[in-house]
């Protein structure tokens with residue numbers, strides 16, 4: 001199979017390419033990435049990009065249909081990938097995450113690509129009271145990032161009506177876990193970094209908000225499933241990706257980190273206003289359709305792997321929220337040094 005992975009040089013990409021190449025050595029993998037964070041290697045003792053056969057440093061906003069000819073499948077990761085960046089670059093987030101994604105799918109379909117896998121997000125459920133959200137529940141995107149994912153799903157479903165391509169929107173739980181380009185702007189990763197560097201975890205909320213978590217290795221397994229799935233479950237499918245047992249309250253995440261990094265102090269803000277990003281998600285459909293691909297890495301395992309990875313790189317930066325392990329900070333630095341413009345394009 002000849003696969004194109006967009007956004008392969010970020011946090012999840014290196015874990016995904018390694019997973020696919022190990023499971024399917026015969027797959028040919030091409031990467032396309034603007035390389036916002038390509039230099040932010042962390043625990044790598046060799047380049048994680050050896051699993052990619054061909055690499056293009058290219059913007060997904062400028063892909064021609066002719067470029068897509070010959071690919072069997074596309075896994076589309078490229079995006080402005082979290083709320084802080086989405087808030088700062090609202091219009092560009094819509095351009096890259098939504099418009100360029102739908103445009104890519106239209107061109108891919110015309111070029112004869114058979115499978116299109118889109119990295120969506122459970123954050124589209126927003127603040128969700130009541131029980132765990134299923135795919136049939138209403139969406140409540142609260143941020144530019146979440147809105148861009150909803151709009152892309154809507155656009156992809158429309159593309160699917162006139163296309164033969166099998167399209168899967170994977171609504172991922174919040175990512176966690178070790179990567180050769182680890183990011184510390186994610187709840188579990190942040191707590192571990194903070195525990196290691198300062199001996200403390202400061203929970204900004206009252207600890208009650210729910211977050212479904214998924215390890216990056218399990219995200220990769222889910223993307224493999226989406227590549228291989230038949231059209232039986234629908235030519236277009238939007239599906240929650242995670243595990244019903246892996247919905248956690250933020251205070252439980254903090255306590256787990258404290259249990260694997262003894263001596264960690266936890267401070268909880270008991271008077272905090274309700275956190276707007278609280279949601280539990282129902283992953284039963286994924287369990288039913290893909291029993292062999294449901295997540296297998298639990299919170300303790302992910303936490304230990306991040307701890308070990310950070311310790312291995314002798315991480316002890318108490319100021320890490322200002323560092324190149326935080327995506328927004330990297331973009332701000334590119335701009336401050338005039339390497340990138342407000343449109344998130346490189347200035348040569």
Ligand SMILES: NC(=O)c1ccc[n+]([C@@H]2O[C@H](COP(=O)([O-])OP(=O)(O)OC[C@H]3O[C@@H](n4cnc5c(N)ncnc54)[C@H](O)[C@@H]3O)[C@@H](O)[C@H]2O)c1
Nearest residue numbers: 007009010011012034035036059060078079081119172175
């Ligand atoms: N991390 C999470 O919790 C999570 C959860 C759900 C879904 N997702 C989605 O998974 C995908 C990958 O996430 P990640 O954590 O690896 O993000 P990341 O920010 O680490 O990587 C995204 C990559 O996309 C590239 N990119 C951005 N704009 C581009 C453009 N215009 N052209 C080409 N490349 C571009 C960046 O250079 C970067 O390497 C994203 O779509 C994200 O929204 C992530």
